[in-house]
Amino acid sequence: MRLFIAEKPSLARALVDVLPKPHQKSDGFIKAGNGDVVTWCIGHLLEQAEPEAYNPEYKKWSISHLPIIPNEWKLVVKPKTRKQFTIVKKLIKEADVLVNMGDPDRVGQILVDEVINHAGVSKAKREAVQRCLISDLNPVAVKKALNNLRKNTDFIPLATSALARARADWLYGMNMTRLCTLQGQKSGYSGVLSIGRVQTPILGLVVFRDLEIEDFVSKPFYEVLATITTKQGETYQARWKPSAACESYMDEDNRVLSKALVENVIARIKGKEGKITAVKEDKKKQAPPLPYSLSTLQIDASKRFGMSAQTVLDTCQQLYERHKLITYPRSDSRHLPKEHLNDVKQVTAAIGSTCAGLRNAVENANLTLKSKAWNDAKVTAHHAIIPTSKSSDTSRLSSAEANIYELVARQYLMQFYPAFEYMEKQVDTEISGGLFIAKQKEVVSDGWKVLFPTKNTTSKNSDDDFSAKKLPNVRTGEHIQCINADLISKQTTPPKYFTDATLLSAMTGIARYVTDPTIKKVLRDTDGLGTEATRAGIIELLFKRQFLVRKGKEIRATDVGRQLITTLPKQMVIPDMTAHWESQLEAISQREMKYSDFMNPLTDRLNQLLNDVQQVSFRGLQGKGSFNPKPKRRAKRN
Structure with missing residues (x-):
């Protein structure tokens, strides 16, 4: 029996639709007429264990416990999805061949790999796992992906990078949040001072911009x-x-x-x-701009429609999963595989049918042109966000969906127009x-x-x-x-306050905000903080934690956010350290760096930062906050 393990139910349904009938639906899986079985995760079925799983004493927050660094890392089944994990584990044991059908990115890769590993399969069975990369949920594209399965072992570096990222986030976020919260309580702050490897430098960007504007003297x-x-x-x-x-x-x-x-x-x-x-x-x-990655789409949508990064991502997910009108949206690539040239006529016809505003653009496009977007060497697990060959009645789309689809479609059509x-x-x-x-x-x-x-x-x-x-x-x-x-x-005029568009732009091109010349030298112009899939969530997280606030389109730091940043040691609040880590994580995914070469220096640096933070006082936060002894279970810390 061949078992396909999808990242989410929508991906599983797309695969089932192209498998032979009859389809036998059961609790948590579907069996096709040819004997293939499709099951699914519901996002992450597993999560990093809490500190108390390593030592019951860690349940109480205490500076004496820090740093907490596991010798052997533990994953635990998420309580809300325990039933589905039990079903998937049983099917994994019964299957002859396993197929990882996570989303085509590092998170999708490790999400399914971890479930397979946690099920306790043999080394031989693990090494025989296949990988199915689906970036378009329409039947033709799904069939094509099904006919082009790859070895899952080809993606070990991608999974290793994701593993290093998850563990780095846990180590840094959990240890620093506990210490800062305890230090804050000593100073009279009643609440959690959440720290994250990515979120804190992002907050720092906003705080320092706010201060620069306030201190600005026009000349x-x-x-x-x-x-x-x-x-x-x-x-x-x-x-x-x-x-x-x-x-x-x-x-x-x-x-x-x-x-x-x-x-x-x-x-x-x-x-x-x-x-x-x-x-x-x-x-x-001037050649046409390349098709969109998620961040470039979020930036343009913010400028054009005033949409937040999270709203753009949510809208893209609807266009991808529900309407099947665009390809996989959580992509950091702006290039396309050359084989997609075979689908150009069908895709442009679908654009003309779906978007009345672009019909003339479709008619006047020169489909024999080939821009620099088509480049196999720059496409890895996923490619740029483009329209699919599926058309739709625009009345089925919300205003936000129609706007985003038109942006994506126009950017694609530009590839078939001459240079400006x-x-x-x-x-x-x-x-x-x-x-x-x-x-x-x-x-x-x-x-x-x-x-x-x-x-x-x-x-x-x-x-x-x-x-x-x-x-x-x-x-x-x-x-x-x-x-x-x-x-x-x-x-002279002061710099402008950050907006969704400019903050995303800062996150995706962080090199220009890095101060250390040695770190700046190893960064590329495109190196960023966070991933395409997490940036919108990190920004929203800072709002939820009341470190940021919106004033119209402007993003400002709250008093608590400002006091936190101006109290912490400089290396924690500027992007240098985290930008370098992100660069190293990318190097791991490209087989240019080993896991141990990233993690070992990180733990050494963590010890140093813990010592530094123990010397600071959060007096500026005295009397502020609302009492909450610790974050809810599995609160995001990145």
Whole structure:
């Protein structure tokens, strides 16, 4: 008997629909006509054991117990799903061949692997497990996945990375939450001070941004805009570029802070003759943006519709599981396997049938084009989020579902449109020894940008760099006249408060917020905090714990969140350490690092941090909080 173990019932149903009939439904599983059996988990059937499972004394929170580091890790059956685990375990024992049908990501991989291992199967049976990767719940796609089973052992690095992540979260979150809560109680705080390997640095980003805005002092700065006429009587404007000799009058962003300096420049150039020193013209092409990963979709949906990250994820799950209109949504990939080119006609036809607003876009698409999205080398367990070949009546979709589907579909259709082309022109002018630069961008071909709605802020029409007024046709060496010069007075502005979109963007490109140059050096621009599947949940968790609050679209830290971050040791609240850990976890999944090389230094660092936190006092939280001796069982700690 071949047993398929799905991550959730919806995935199991999708597989059963393509298996031979008759289907014999039983409690917790379904048997197909060919003898195959399909069962399912309900998310995680197992969970990390609580500290008291290792020692009953740990049930009482005490600093003397810390650090709690298991010698042998224990998993326990979740009480709410014990019945289903018993059914799955029995079927595992009876099966001849096991198939891991978890979602195509690291969590889906280990979720089923742990159940198989916990059932106590033999080494030989474990090594013979197969892997079924399903990212599209429509019958054709499911059949294709069923015909392309892989060895489950190929995914050991992915499972190892997930295991290391789960244990790191447990070690860090459980130990630090207990210590901070106990220290907080000593200082008069009545509540849990929850700490997480990812959540705490994310809270830190918000707190430090809030403080930066509050402490910001606006400064005036000045620019010079010269109005220039050519021998042919054509005029254009050019902006002064300060030379190295002006550095002492400028800030770190190269803005001139001295009004007297710019007034002197104006006096020197007004009415004076100059000459053209350089004319540069460059035709540029901008390829269509790649299809969406979950984070990039969440960022765009937040900007376009004001949707929270969690709302976008929930909507995607409905489009994937219920409507079967998009592929697996919890993806960090923006690329597609080349074999998907075989489905292009069916997918684009489904888009035209489902989304009236994109019918013209479908009709005008050039399906012979192939963008850089199709790249087998950049596709692992999952690929970018794209529409499926299934169409639907839009009346069946909620407003949020229709909006998200249209975003995903438009991004997919862009792959079949030519590049956006524009001409970039720059004229450099010298007047009285000063350099003045004029730039102009002119659209040559709209390309994929024709797909943007006119109201979309990312369309070319809203780009200030694209001017309706063209620069004159001048040549190097040509003499000109400066007929006027204006002093432009501006004020520096503070950074903006985080929103869902900008906080997600920070989480997915965390390298720019890392301060340690040695850590920054090993990070890629795409390295992030958390995973595609967890980022929305972490943000929402910070709201639930009342560390963050929304003010319109802005995300702000509460007083408790601020006091927590400003009291903890710096290394716990900046993203450096966690960003490095995330990079190492990715290296484990790519076979570039061993589990022990990640976990051993982590436990050493934990001891150091525990010592540091014992030296701090949470006096700023005195009298705050509501008494709650410890988090509910299995509270998220990451």
